[in-house]
């Protein structure tokens with residue numbers, strides 16, 4: 001697997017994945033369940049890194065606290081497979097729904113053929129996320145080959161991905177004048193944790209440096225390098241301490257993973 005060493009400037013530009021709190025802002029569709037409402041979206045996009053007020057830990061506020069196993073209920077994937085979700089993007093293993101084209105409010109934003117993905121390879125996205133089909137296919141490939149194999153039968157196996165950002169029309173790191181984030185093109189997804197069937201959550205923020213779970217999370221990060229063109233985690237910078245940023249941007253030197 002090739003890994004590119006990029007100059008610092010390019011590196012800074014590559015760090016596209018500040019966790020977006022604005023969900024599907026910019027989209028003419030019902031917003032994903034997220035803390036930020038539509039009216040805060042544009043403001044957030046224009047303010048430099050304002051969405052992250054200082055927290056006691058100095059971390060972005062997107063992550064939920066480490067969770068104890070939740071009471072058993074219907075499996076996430078079973079829920080995700082019900083209702084409107086059917087096969088999309090030409091793959092049986094990708095369940096979701098097609099959406100109308102999303103025009104971006106900022107130049108360079110938007111998705112011409114967006115989909116809302118509920119599950120890939122039997123693993124639920126919680127909440128479902130909007131992206132384009134190449135990104136949905138990369139996600140499916142990673143979950144089937146990387147996530148399923150890495151987690152194996154631990155906790156009964158993988159059940160769901162905790163998603164904190166999918167499509168979001170904004171610039172990189174929310175800086176005015178910066179290039180549009182891959183999130184603004186529907187090519188990126190941020191994952192804060194992995195839910196097992198027994199309810200345990202492998203949480204990126206609390207688990208990354210944990211002796212028991214850290215190795216597993218780092219392996220999950222590594223297996224995304226290849227299916228995705230950019231993979232950023234807690235070792236990349238402070239913006240990624242609570243999630244994995246995965247996007248399908250292609251770099252000349254191959255996948256950029258850190």
Ligand SMILES: [Zn+2]
Nearest residue numbers: 017018190245
């Ligand atoms: Zn991201």
